[in-house]
Amino acid sequence: MHEMSIALAVIGQVEEAAERAGDVTAVRSVRLEVGELAGVVPDSLSFCFELACAGTLLEGAELLADPVPGRARCAPCAHEWAVGMPPSLTCPRCGGAAGDLLSGRELRITAVHWEDGATPAAPTREPIAEER
Amino acid sequence: MCRVVDLQQAVLARNDETAHALRDGLAARGTTIVNLLSSPGSGKTALLEAELTLARERSVPVAALTADLATENDAARLARSGVPVKQVLTDGLCHLEAGMLSGHLVGWLPQDTRLLFVENVGNLVCPASYDLGETLRVVLASVTEGEDKPLKYPTAFGLAHLVIVTKTDIAEAVGFDEAEFRANVERVNPGVDVLLTSARAGHGRGVLLDRALAAAEGTPPHRPVMAQPPQHTHGHEHGQAHDHGHDHGQAHDHGRDHPPQPEHPLPADALARRRS
Numbered sequence: 001m002h003e004m005s006i007a008l009a010v011i012g013q014v015e016e017a018a019e020r021a022g023d024v025t026a027v028r029s030v031r032l033e034v035g036e037l038a039g040v041v042p043d044s045l046s047f048c049f050e051l052a053c054a055g056t057l058l059e060g061a062e063l064l065a066d067p068v069p070g071r072a073r074c075a076p077c078a079h080e081w082a083v084g085m086p087p088s089l090t091c092p093r094c095g096g097a098a099g100d101l102l103s104g105r106e107l108r109i110t111a112v113h114w115e116d117g118a119t120p121a122a123p124t125r126e127p128i129a130e131e132r
Numbered sequence: 133m134c135r136v137v138d139l140q141q142a143v144l145a146r147n148d149e150t151a152h153a154l155r156d157g158l159a160a161r162g163t164t165i166v167n168l169l170s171s172p173g174s175g176k177t178a179l180l181e182a183e184l185t186l187a188r189e190r191s192v193p194v195a196a197l198t199a200d201l202a203t204e205n206d207a208a209r210l211a212r213s214g215v216p217v218k219q220v221l222t223d224g225l226c227h228l229e230a231g232m233l234s235g236h237l238v239g240w241l242p243q244d245t246r247l248l249f250v251e252n253v254g255n256l257v258c259p260a261s262y263d264l265g266e267t268l269r270v271v272l273a274s275v276t277e278g279e280d281k282p283l284k285y286p287t288a289f290g291l292a293h294l295v296i297v298t299k300t301d302i303a304e305a306v307g308f309d310e311a312e313f314r315a316n317v318e319r320v321n322p323g324v325d326v327l328l329t330s331a332r333a334g335h336g337r338g339v340l341l342d343r344a345l346a347a348a349e350g351t352p353p354h355r356p357v358m359a360q361p362p363q364h365t366h367g368h369e370h371g372q373a374h375d376h377g378h379d380h381g382q383a384h385d386h387g388r389d390h391p392p393q394p395e396h397p398l399p400a401d402a403l404a405r406r407r408s
Contacts, residue, residue, distance in 0.1 A: 002227050002258035009143050017139055028134070032143070037358060039261050039287040072357060086283040087290065089357040090322040097322030100360040105287075107143045107261075113136045 006040055006107070007048040011058055014112055018057055023117040029062040030113075035106040036085055037070050070104025147262055151230035154265030163245045164348035166340075167266035169288055171281075172254030174274045175298035177206045178331035180249055183341045184213035192345065193244050197236060198251040199228050206251065216242055227258035230265055247344050256285040268347040270340065274299040275308035282316040290320040290358035294327065294343055301330040324354050 010030060018024035030049075034042055042065040049063040070083035074091035075098045083089060083104060091099055142148065158165060170176050180196060187194040195216040198206040207219030220228070220236050233250065241248060250266065252259040271292035273281045276299065282289035289295065295317050303310070314326050327343075329336030347353055 002261060005225070005227070005229070005258075006143055006261075009146065013141050013143070013145070014139070017137065017141075021137070037287055037290070039257060086286045086320060087358070088319050089290065090319060097318075097357070099322070099357045101358050105358065109139045109141045109143060111136055112139050113134065115134055118133050118135075 003040060003044040004048040004052065006045055007052045007063075010049065010063075010109060011052055011056055013109060015057055017112065018114060021114075021116065024057065024114045025117055026115040027058040027061040028113040028115065029064055030058070030109060031064040031066065031111040033068050033106040033108050033110055034065045035068040035070065035104040037083075037087060037101075037104040038107040040107060042067070066110070068103050068106045071102045072099045072104075073102055074099050144261065144263075147230050150234060151263035151265040154230055154234050155267065158248070158265065161243065163241070164247055164268070164344070165264060165266040166247060166249045166268045166270060166344045166347070167259075167264050168249060168251050168270050168272065169256065169259050169292075170254060170272035170274075170298075171256050171277065171285075174254070174272045174277065175331060176251050176254070176272055177209050179272065179296070179298055179329060179340065180251055181210050181213055182331045182334075182337060183344075184210060184215045184217075184249070186338055187247070187341055188214050190341075192246055192341070193242065194247045194249065194341075195241060195245045196249040196251065197233070199253045201225075201253065210251075216240070216245075222253060226253055226255050227262055228252055228264060229262050233264050247341075247348055249344070256281075256288040260285070260288040260291060268293050268344055268353055270294045270296055270343075272296045272298050273313070275303040276306050279309050279312040280316055282313070282320050286320040287358070289317060291356050292321060292324055293347075293353035293356070294325055295321070296336075296340065297326060297328045299330055299332070300328045300335055301333040321356050321358065324356060 010032065014027060014030055018027065034040055034045070045065065046063045053059050053061055070085070070087055071080060072083050072089055073080045074094060074096050076096045077091060077094040079091055079093040080102070081092055083101070087104070089099055089101070090097055155165070168176050168180065177198070184194055184196055196210050197218045197220060198210060199220040199222055200206055201222055201224055204219045207217050210217045218236060218240055220232070222228070228250065250264055269292055271288050273295070275297060297313065317324060317326055327336060327339045329339060
């Protein structure tokens with residue numbers, strides 16, 4: 001159960017990115033890609049994330065996990081296949097052992113939705129008569 | 133105002149960066165890390181004690197660091213070999229991280245160490261995700277654990293450079309089906325070597341040490357299919373540069389792929405994030 005460590009790593013990276021951006025006031029959601037071979041349970045990660053966000057800039061933020069299926073390609077015969085779970089990483093066409101995993105081990109932050117203090121570029125209201 | 137920011141960062145980027153720095157820093161002083169993973173009770177300590185003893189007999193400078201949730205029992209056993217040993221207590225944490233390991237090496241690891249064996253926390257799930265800067269990752273399974281263990285823990289077995297079966301002296305008594313075990317390993321990690329050992333009977337004595345020394349001398353370790361970095365199509369590559377953390381098969385290539393690391397062979401940010 002290392003999902004708490006993963007959650008803390010996500011929070012740390014979002015906090016750093018927010019600090020670099022300068023004027024972030026709240027984080028609404030964090031989107032992750034989670035490969036099926038990444039060894040992380042998304043439900044467990046969401047649970048830990050909610051707990052670990054308390055008292056941080058990310059308090060109340062939602063964790064959105066996009067699952068990524070495992071796919072591999074055989075180097076010799078170029079066949080591509082879905083590896084499944086448990087994964088079959090030997091080429092089902094030629095039996096070759098020299099494949100490449102194309103996807104399935106992702107554990108990455110892809111997008112963050114946050115609020116910042118920037119003034120909207122859109123026109124503000126017209127002053128009312130008393131203000132003129 | 134509300135903004136959606138395209139961040140694109142590997143979640144374990146910090147661990148991976150620390151692991152790269154540790155690997156490079158130790159390589160510069162001639163030390164190679166061997167990371168041992170298995171479930172609790174697989175016989176990591178017994179095998180390691182035998183290999184450390186052999187290393188000492190052969191005058192190979194080795195050291196061992198062992199991690200457990202509690203007790204110093206394993207360190208006491210390993211210390212019987214006479215080589216430098218350190219016990220790390222994780223206080224409940226289920227795995228070691230590169231920064232933790234790095235911090236424990238400062239002031240302890242003898243300068244002339246050729247091989248550092250790291251006995252990870254007994255767990256086949258969590259430690260699999262963390263690169264510790266090792267050049268050789270070894271996953272152990274005892275004959276009592278069931279032939280389908282590699283299928284149940286595909287990430288651990290799938291990323292191994294070497295698989296070692298332990299306790300083969302009781303294989304017959306427990307009906308261990310070696311062919312089935314090998315087929316299951318092959319399914320998740322085609323081409324990886326599976327070696328048989330029994331620390332009690334002395335069977336396979338020295339195989340781990342020999343493989344570790346070969347890795348230290350630059351023999352490229354097995355290249356697990358699962359260790360190939362995902363090839364993303366994203367245009368924005370930030371963070372992905374560090375996405376090779378688990379690509380142990382190409383550990384020796386890191387010098388080409390990464391800019392020189394700062395001059396602190398054992399990064400001091402060690403325990404920065406977690407007590408251990």
